[in-house]
Amino acid sequence: MEQGVMMTDRDVLRVNVVGRYLDGKVTAPEAADELTVSERQFRRYVSACRRKGATGLLHGNRGKPSPRRIPDSVRQRVKDLMLGEYREYNTSHIRDVLEEEHDIDLSYSCVWRIRSELKQATPRQHRVKTHRVRRIPAEREGQLVQVDGSTHVWLKDQGLSFTLIAFLDDATGKILGAVFREEEDAMGYIQVLHRVCDTYGVPQALYADRHTIFQSPKKLTTIQKARHEEHLTQVGAVLASLGIRRIAAQSPQAKGRVERLFGTLQDRLVNELSRHQVADMAAANAFLAGFIRRYNARFQRTAANPTPAFSAWPEGLSQQHIFACHYTRVVANDNTVSFGGLKLPIPPDERRRTYARAKVDLHLHYSGTLTIEYQGRRLVRYQHDPSVPVRLDHFVPAEPIVYSPTPAPEPAEIPSPDNATRPVTKPDAFHPWRRMALNPDRP
Numbered sequence: 373m374e375q376g377v378m379m380t381d382r383d384v385l386r387v388n389v390v391g392r393y394l395d396g397k398v399t400a401p402e403a404a405d406e407l408t409v410s411e412r413q414f415r416r417y418v419s420a421c422r423r424k425g426a427t428g429l430l431h432g433n434r435g436k437p438s439p440r441r442i443p444d445s446v447r448q449r450v451k452d453l454m455l456g457e458y459r460e461y462n463t464s465h466i467r468d469v470l471e472e473e474h475d476i477d478l479s480y481s482c483v484w485r486i487r488s489e490l491k492q493a494t495p496r497q498h499r500v501k502t503h504r505v506r507r508i509p510a511e512r513e514g515q516l517v518q519v520d521g522s523t524h525v526w527l528k529d530q531g532l533s534f535t536l537i538a539f540l541d542d543a544t545g546k547i548l549g550a551v552f553r554e555e556e557d558a559m560g561y562i563q564v565l566h567r568v569c570d571t572y573g574v575p576q577a578l579y580a581d582r583h584t585i586f587q588s589p590k591k592l593t594t595i596q597k598a599r600h601e602e603h604l605t606q607v608g609a610v611l612a613s614l615g616i617r618r619i620a621a622q623s624p625q626a627k628g629r630v631e632r633l634f635g636t637l638q639d640r641l642v643n644e645l646s647r648h649q650v651a652d653m654a655a656a657n658a659f660l661a662g663f664i665r666r667y668n669a670r671f672q673r674t675a676a677n678p679t680p681a682f683s684a685w686p687e688g689l690s691q692q693h694i695f696a697c698h699y700t701r702v703v704a705n706d707n708t709v710s711f712g713g714l715k716l717p718i719p720p721d722e723r724r725r726t727y728a729r730a731k732v733d734l735h736l737h738y739s740g741t742l743t744i745e746y747q748g749r750r751l752v753r754y755q756h757d758p759s760v761p762v763r764l765d766h767f768v769p770a771e772p773i774v775y776s777p778t779p780a781p782e783p784a785e786i787p788s789p790d791n792a793t794r795p796v797t798k799p800d801a802f803h804p805w806r807r808m809a810l811n812p813d814r815p
Contacts, residue, residue, distance in 0.1 A: 390418055451490060459492075510681075517541055517542065527656065546672045548564075552653050577618070613689070697764060698733065702731055
């Protein structure tokens with residue numbers, strides 16, 4: 373056998389069976405059955421083994437280079453290009469460039485194998501595609517709004533990463549509102565929803581993922597399920613108060629339009645922020661308004677039905693009250709309520725000297741205003757530190773909290789014997805204690 377030719381397990385079995393046949397230990401039909409070949413094919417094996425030995429049982433091209441093999445010079449040139457100027461190109465892009473600019477016509481599989489030899493991962497990863505059915509867009513603007521948040525390095529020059537929360541109209545592809553936040557949180561969604569309702573009107577439905585921002589992780593009891601009750605989050609309470617229907621997406625592909633929006637923004641918006649030298653999140657939020665106008669002018673499409681589906685703002689509802697997070701607390705004996713790890717004092721007023729053990733309502737607006745109310749009447753208002761983002765269940769006061777003692781009530785005047793005005797009364801003769809038998813033996 374030629375040196376350097378490797379044998380597989382199947383080759384070794386074939387050599388052993390032919391050897392046992394030549395030794396007379398098995399018959400031809402038995403050997404052919406063991407190798408799962410016909411008897412005629414087995415006799416060809418025996419004839420080749422007698423002429424060339426064990427090498428005759430191998431394929432004739434075993435160990436020989438393929439006549440269709442890529443020349444080593446071309447392969448090395450492709451490797452140099454992959455490691456050099458085309459390092460950031462994906463496999464398909466490299467194949468196209470090699471054919472167009474270098475006159476090297478290779479198949480995708482060949483380029484992929486060369487890249488695998490270099491152990492160079494493609495910059496763009498692809499998941500195994502599954503069969504999905506396209507959902508027809510909504511007919512009217514405001515009929516369905518897709519919402520989501522994307523965490524990305526938006527300021528690449530500074531390396532700053534934060535979250536962009538965006539509302540996308542399903543019918544027109546128009547960005548209705550967006551805001552940069554340090555993280556994807558309820559306050560960000562409430563803030564953008566307020567802008568959308570104030571600018572366009574109240575949308576009919578929101579298409580969001582199953583994040584705990586939108587749906588509570590608490591499990592419903594059997595009675596609650598029978599009553600069709602639901603644990604509402606802060607965002608869920610805002611949607612319910614405005615009559616906005618929430619649709620939970622079962623996969624990222626279900627709300628693919630807003631996902632593709634973030635793919636576009638992570639390319640265009642990042643470059644725009646870099647070109648305009650935006651250096652922090654506050655400046656990025658200020659830059660968003662102009663960018664959204666240019667984006668909508670470029671990519672917005674016409675809805676199937678031109679009549680908008682936005683509803684007018686309901687009468688009697690206060691936007692300051694609706695777009696806030698609501699809490700209920702019981703006032704402690706020292707006239708303070710606990711919130712965000714703080715003890716917030718409630719001063720006395722003209723109606724009550726103390727609110728100890730009273731149940732009060734707290735309203736935290738996304739702008740940073742914290743209002744404490746009792747039976748719809750405002751007791752005190754605190755302002756959040758503007759340098760710290762407003763978060764759910766968290767409060768940082770702009771000024772130090774001052775705890776003033778509750779004034780003690782003025783002591784009542786006790787009348788002295790000299791100025792006593794109470795008349796002295798004397799029981800009459802028929803008073804019950806005059807008729808009591810103090811001595812039973814006395815007649």
